[in-house]
Amino acid sequence: MNLDLSKVIKGLQTEATFEADLEIEKSFLESIECVNASVLHVSGNIRKLGRRYELTLSYSGDLVFECHRCLKDVNVHLQNTVERVLVTSEEVAGDDEFLVLDDGVLALMPVVEEELTLNLPLQILCNEDCAGLCPQCGKDLNKGMCECDETKIDPRLEALKNLFT
Numbered sequence: 001m002n003l004d005l006s007k008v009i010k011g012l013q014t015e016a017t018f019e020a021d022l023e024i025e026k027s028f029l030e031s032i033e034c035v036n037a038s039v040l041h042v043s044g045n046i047r048k049l050g051r052r053y054e055l056t057l058s059y060s061g062d063l064v065f066e067c068h069r070c071l072k073d074v075n076v077h078l079q080n081t082v083e084r085v086l087v088t089s090e091e092v093a094g095d096d097e098f099l100v101l102d103d104g105v106l107a108l109m110p111v112v113e114e115e116l117t118l119n120l121p122l123q124i125l126c127n128e129d130c131a132g133l134c135p136q137c138g139k140d141l142n143k144g145m146c147e148c149d150e151t152k153i154d155p156r157l158e159a160l161k162n163l164f165t
Contacts, residue, residue: 001108002106003046003108004105005101005106008048009053009101014047015048017043017044017045018043018044018046019043020043021040022039022108022112024061024116032120034063034065035064035066037062038062038063040112042057042059043057044058046086052098053087054083054084054085055083055084055085055086055099055106055111057082057108057111057112058080058082059079059082059115059116060077060079060080061077061078062078063075063076065124066124069125069126069132070126070130070132070133070140070141072126076120078119082115084098084099084111085098085099086098086099087099087101088100099111134148
Protein backbone atom coordinates (compact mmCIF):
# COMPACT_ATOMS: atom_id res chain seq x y z
CA MET A 1 0.00 0.00 0.00
CA ASN A 2 1.31 3.40 -0.97
CA LEU A 3 0.23 6.60 0.76
CA ASP A 4 0.04 9.73 -1.37
CA LEU A 5 1.20 12.60 0.81
CA SER A 6 1.36 15.30 -1.86
CA LYS A 7 -1.38 17.40 -0.19
CA VAL A 8 0.49 17.37 3.12
CA ILE A 9 3.81 18.17 1.44
CA LYS A 10 2.28 21.07 -0.55
CA GLY A 11 0.69 22.45 2.63
CA LEU A 12 -2.92 21.86 1.60
CA GLN A 13 -3.37 19.61 4.65
CA THR A 14 -1.52 19.55 7.97
CA GLU A 15 -2.34 15.91 8.63
CA ALA A 16 -3.29 12.77 6.73
CA THR A 17 -4.88 9.73 8.37
CA PHE A 18 -5.06 6.19 7.01
CA GLU A 19 -6.49 2.81 7.90
CA ALA A 20 -6.14 -0.43 5.98
CA ASP A 21 -6.04 -4.20 6.17
CA LEU A 22 -2.83 -5.48 4.59
CA GLU A 23 -2.00 -8.94 3.29
CA ILE A 24 1.58 -9.86 4.15
CA GLU A 25 3.52 -11.10 1.14
CA LYS A 26 4.44 -14.77 1.04
CA SER A 27 8.13 -14.02 0.41
CA PHE A 28 8.31 -11.96 3.62
CA LEU A 29 6.55 -14.68 5.61
CA GLU A 30 9.09 -17.20 4.36
CA SER A 31 11.98 -14.91 5.27
CA ILE A 32 10.85 -14.78 8.92
CA GLU A 33 9.94 -18.51 8.87
CA CYS A 34 6.25 -17.82 9.43
CA VAL A 35 3.79 -20.60 8.55
CA ASN A 36 0.71 -18.41 8.13
CA ALA A 37 -0.57 -14.92 8.90
CA SER A 38 -3.86 -13.14 9.34
CA VAL A 39 -4.67 -9.87 7.66
CA LEU A 40 -2.71 -7.12 9.37
CA HIS A 41 -4.78 -4.14 10.50
CA VAL A 42 -2.81 -0.91 10.09
CA SER A 43 -3.88 2.63 11.03
CA GLY A 44 -2.17 5.90 11.72
CA ASN A 45 -1.52 9.44 10.68
CA ILE A 46 1.15 11.68 9.23
CA ARG A 47 1.63 15.23 10.51
CA LYS A 48 3.78 18.01 9.13
CA LEU A 49 6.43 19.29 11.56
CA GLY A 50 8.33 22.10 9.89
CA ARG A 51 10.27 20.58 6.98
CA ARG A 52 9.81 17.04 8.29
CA TYR A 53 6.84 14.76 8.84
CA GLU A 54 5.93 12.50 11.74
CA LEU A 55 4.45 9.08 11.05
CA THR A 56 2.46 7.38 13.81
CA LEU A 57 1.61 3.83 12.84
CA SER A 58 -0.35 1.20 14.79
CA TYR A 59 -0.61 -2.39 13.65
CA SER A 60 -2.08 -5.62 14.97
CA GLY A 61 -2.36 -9.12 13.63
CA ASP A 62 -1.68 -12.79 14.23
CA LEU A 63 1.24 -14.77 12.85
CA VAL A 64 1.59 -18.55 13.05
CA PHE A 65 5.05 -20.03 13.61
CA GLU A 66 6.41 -23.47 14.44
CA CYS A 67 7.57 -23.98 18.01
CA HIS A 68 11.38 -23.95 17.96
CA ARG A 69 11.51 -27.10 20.11
CA CYS A 70 8.58 -29.36 19.15
CA LEU A 71 7.40 -27.93 15.78
CA LYS A 72 3.75 -27.43 16.87
CA ASP A 73 1.97 -24.40 15.44
CA VAL A 74 2.12 -21.38 17.73
CA ASN A 75 -0.08 -18.31 17.28
CA VAL A 76 1.79 -15.06 18.03
CA HIS A 77 -0.27 -11.89 18.35
CA LEU A 78 1.72 -8.78 17.44
CA GLN A 79 0.46 -5.32 18.28
CA ASN A 80 2.51 -2.15 18.42
CA THR A 81 2.52 1.59 17.83
CA VAL A 82 5.50 3.12 16.07
CA GLU A 83 6.64 6.68 15.49
CA ARG A 84 9.03 7.51 12.66
CA VAL A 85 10.30 10.72 11.08
CA LEU A 86 9.80 11.20 7.34
CA VAL A 87 11.77 13.53 5.09
CA THR A 88 11.69 14.39 1.41
CA SER A 89 14.40 12.93 -0.81
CA GLU A 90 16.17 16.29 -1.24
CA GLU A 91 16.61 16.81 2.49
CA VAL A 92 18.63 13.71 3.40
CA ALA A 93 21.48 11.98 1.65
CA GLY A 94 22.33 8.51 2.89
CA ASP A 95 20.98 8.88 6.45
CA ASP A 96 19.23 5.69 7.62
CA GLU A 97 17.65 7.43 10.62
CA PHE A 98 14.76 8.79 8.55
CA LEU A 99 12.25 7.32 6.12
CA VAL A 100 12.51 9.03 2.75
CA LEU A 101 9.44 10.09 0.77
CA ASP A 102 9.94 9.52 -2.94
CA ASP A 103 7.80 11.90 -5.02
CA GLY A 104 5.46 12.44 -2.05
CA VAL A 105 4.62 8.75 -1.75
CA LEU A 106 5.28 6.51 1.25
CA ALA A 107 5.40 2.75 0.70
CA LEU A 108 3.80 1.44 3.88
CA MET A 109 4.59 -2.27 3.55
CA PRO A 110 8.40 -1.98 4.02
CA VAL A 111 7.83 0.03 7.22
CA VAL A 112 5.41 -2.60 8.56
CA GLU A 113 7.71 -5.48 7.59
CA GLU A 114 10.67 -3.86 9.35
CA GLU A 115 8.64 -3.31 12.51
CA LEU A 116 7.30 -6.88 12.47
CA THR A 117 10.83 -8.23 12.14
CA LEU A 118 12.11 -6.08 15.00
CA ASN A 119 9.26 -7.09 17.32
CA LEU A 120 9.32 -10.85 16.83
CA PRO A 121 10.27 -12.89 19.90
CA LEU A 122 13.77 -14.37 19.74
CA GLN A 123 12.54 -17.86 20.55
CA ILE A 124 9.00 -18.99 19.77
CA LEU A 125 7.77 -21.74 22.08
CA CYS A 126 4.38 -23.41 22.46
CA ASN A 127 4.88 -23.07 26.25
CA GLU A 128 7.75 -22.25 28.58
CA ASP A 129 8.21 -25.89 29.65
CA CYS A 130 8.26 -27.38 26.15
CA ALA A 131 10.49 -30.46 26.22
CA GLY A 132 10.94 -30.57 22.43
CA LEU A 133 11.65 -33.62 20.29
CA CYS A 134 14.00 -36.53 20.94
CA PRO A 135 17.09 -35.95 18.78
CA GLN A 136 17.39 -39.66 18.01
CA CYS A 137 13.84 -40.91 17.33
CA GLY A 138 11.91 -37.65 16.92
CA LYS A 139 9.22 -38.43 19.52
CA ASP A 140 7.46 -35.45 21.09
CA LEU A 141 8.85 -35.43 24.64
CA ASN A 142 5.87 -33.36 25.83
CA LYS A 143 3.74 -36.53 25.43
CA GLY A 144 6.12 -38.78 27.36
CA MET A 145 9.63 -40.14 27.38
CA CYS A 146 10.97 -42.16 24.45
CA GLU A 147 12.66 -45.57 24.54
CA CYS A 148 16.01 -44.42 23.15
CA ASP A 149 19.28 -45.54 24.73
CA GLU A 150 20.65 -42.47 26.48
CA THR A 151 24.17 -43.74 27.14
CA LYS A 152 26.55 -41.54 25.26
CA ILE A 153 30.03 -42.65 24.36
CA ASP A 154 32.77 -40.23 23.50
CA PRO A 155 33.44 -40.91 19.78
CA ARG A 156 37.19 -40.88 20.43
CA LEU A 157 36.82 -43.80 22.85
CA GLU A 158 34.14 -45.75 20.97
CA ALA A 159 36.70 -48.21 19.56
CA LEU A 160 37.53 -49.32 23.14
CA LYS A 161 33.91 -50.42 23.66
CA ASN A 162 34.46 -53.40 21.36
CA LEU A 163 37.36 -54.70 23.49
CA PHE A 164 35.05 -55.75 26.33
CA THR A 165 32.20 -57.36 24.35
